[in-house]
Amino acid sequence: MPSPTYQRIADDLRRAIVDGELPPGSKLPSRHELARQYEVSDRVAVEAVRLLVAEGFVEAKSGSGSYVRHRPEMQRLTRSWYTHRNGGSPFRAAMAAAGRPGTWESSTERAPMTPPIAARLAARPGDPAMRTWYTFLADNEPVMLSQSWEPLYLTEGTPVMLPEEGPHAGCGVVGRMAVIGQQITHAEEAVSARPALAAEAGRLKIRPGGLVLTIARTYHTDQRPVETADITIPVERYSLVYEIPVQ
Amino acid sequence: MPSPTYQRIADDLRRAIVDGELPPGSKLPSRHELARQYEVSDRVAVEAVRLLVAEGFVEAKSGSGSYVRHRPEMQRLTRSWYTHRNGGSPFRAAMAAAGRPGTWESSTERAPMTPPIAARLAARPGDPAMRTWYTFLADNEPVMLSQSWEPLYLTEGTPVMLPEEGPHAGCGVVGRMAVIGQQITHAEEAVSARPALAAEAGRLKIRPGGLVLTIARTYHTDQRPVETADITIPVERYSLVYEIPVQ
DNA sequence: TCGAATTTGTGCGTATGTATC
DNA sequence: GGATACATACGCACAAATTCG
Numbered sequence: 001m002p003s004p005t006y007q008r009i010a011d012d013l014r015r016a017i018v019d020g021e022l023p024p025g026s027k028l029p030s031r032h033e034l035a036r037q038y039e040v041s042d043r044v045a046v047e048a049v050r051l052l053v054a055e056g057f058v059e060a061k062s063g064s065g066s067y068v069r070h071r072p073e074m075q076r077l078t079r080s081w082y083t084h085r086n087g088g089s090p091f092r093a094a095m096a097a098a099g100r101p102g103t104w105e106s107s108t109e110r111a112p113m114t115p116p117i118a119a120r121l122a123a124r125p126g127d128p129a130m131r132t133w134y135t136f137l138a139d140n141e142p143v144m145l146s147q148s149w150e151p152l153y154l155t156e157g158t159p160v161m162l163p164e165e166g167p168h169a170g171c172g173v174v175g176r177m178a179v180i181g182q183q184i185t186h187a188e189e190a191v192s193a194r195p196a197l198a199a200e201a202g203r204l205k206i207r208p209g210g211l212v213l214t215i216a217r218t219y220h221t222d223q224r225p226v227e228t229a230d231i232t233i234p235v236e237r238y239s240l241v242y243e244i245p246v247q
Numbered sequence: 248m249p250s251p252t253y254q255r256i257a258d259d260l261r262r263a264i265v266d267g268e269l270p271p272g273s274k275l276p277s278r279h280e281l282a283r284q285y286e287v288s289d290r291v292a293v294e295a296v297r298l299l300v301a302e303g304f305v306e307a308k309s310g311s312g313s314y315v316r317h318r319p320e321m322q323r324l325t326r327s328w329y330t331h332r333n334g335g336s337p338f339r340a341a342m343a344a345a346g347r348p349g350t351w352e353s354s355t356e357r358a359p360m361t362p363p364i365a366a367r368l369a370a371r372p373g374d375p376a377m378r379t380w381y382t383f384l385a386d387n388e389p390v391m392l393s394q395s396w397e398p399l400y401l402t403e404g405t406p407v408m409l410p411e412e413g414p415h416a417g418c419g420v421v422g423r424m425a426v427i428g429q430q431i432t433h434a435e436e437a438v439s440a441r442p443a444l445a446a447e448a449g450r451l452k453i454r455p456g457g458l459v460l461t462i463a464r465t466y467h468t469d470q471r472p473v474e475t476a477d478i479t480i481p482v483e484r485y486s487l488v489y490e491i492p493v494q
Numbered sequence: 495t496c497g498a499a500t501t502t503g504t505g506c507g508t509a510t511g512t513a514t515c
Numbered sequence: 516g517g518a519t520a521c522a523t524a525c526g527c528a529c530a531a532a533t534t535c536g
Binding site: 014018051054055056076079174183184185186187188189190191192193194195197211213219235239240241242243244245246247 | 261262265301302303323326421430431432433434435436437438439440441442444458460466482486487488489490491492493494
């Protein structure tokens, strides 16, 4: 079973891009030209180029042409062991390290735990929790989305029930939990990736279907998980850097 | 500027899938049906479904229908602080933790450093290095690809010059470097994601264009970087778990 | 400044092959 | 074998953006 023609064309172009024959910024043959070279209909050439666009190798400009994408300047989002030492939130620390001012917007509400969240918090589906949505910004550009869950049986009636209000706002989960006697000992971050949903793409200002890294983060004390969050980062602009001490 | 019709249809279906209205395994309306519902040509319905297939939400079976993909059982690949304590390689430790026997194949050769590799090793492009390709297997299934670079000015003429031969084969970089007096103090892992290249898809046995997580790992001593590797993991089957001690 | 040519994005209708039921 | 459904391909049309004389 031979590969379909449009895939063969895409493969040729992709290889040329990876090998550097078509350097970043250079212009691809127009679809008319491709159709002529490969002796196919122009629709087939369209499909081939569309595939490369979807894969992120190529950027197409209406009326101008299709161009090999520049490797974006990727900012590093450091998620280090060390950044947890100084009391602030991990995001603030990472942005400070990069010399960019980090800010965020948030909104909090009560919500029952969904089944996957309950599993991560060692609770039962439907148990009451505080859910907080975050949009993290650097230079007024969206960097990261997060949806954080804290079980209410820990925080209800305490000064830290609302993560972003009161005397401990903006301190990060570790600091706030310490106030109510929960000593967080370690975090677990499960990293994966998928295409962005339409709503996420809008909030992160990336194209729909653009790739995002997802982190399922859970903070634990010796006893139990105390907070979990789903974090979403556009892979086009940021790479996630873990620093791991050895020995 | 309204979204094109095929994107609107794809968005509707995608949302239904994520929200659980269309659970894994359920059948999508046929494209004939979709075309009728949205009052468009069947070609537009084809584009919409094709988009979801490319994004990995849907699997299309010729002659049968298009189905919501099952979320595969994702194995956890733990890349923890702790796994570096016991001398073995991180991969072997992670597989042992998961109760699966980990094996690998490798081949090593001299090669001059490429510019990006040289930058990561604080060397000059073209400097001599040993390059080792790895294919990591669990239950005879490919799990992870890696391409590792070690500067020859450190290892040439020592018993550890060849990573997978001699008395220290299979000990992992940390152990081997210790033999020649290089005390590795920390690792840095930069995580990103992209579609698999055709060759990678073949070696990992995933569909072409399937997503892979990439890790650019560099081991450092107090003085200098001593090894760096490009690691590739299919995101469909594995999620990357970092355990981070806090305080 | 204007207009023609080029290029991409989207959409329609049709046709053929093949896999599944 | 027939009906259904998906995969690919052809050819055409028009809108919008861009380029350039």
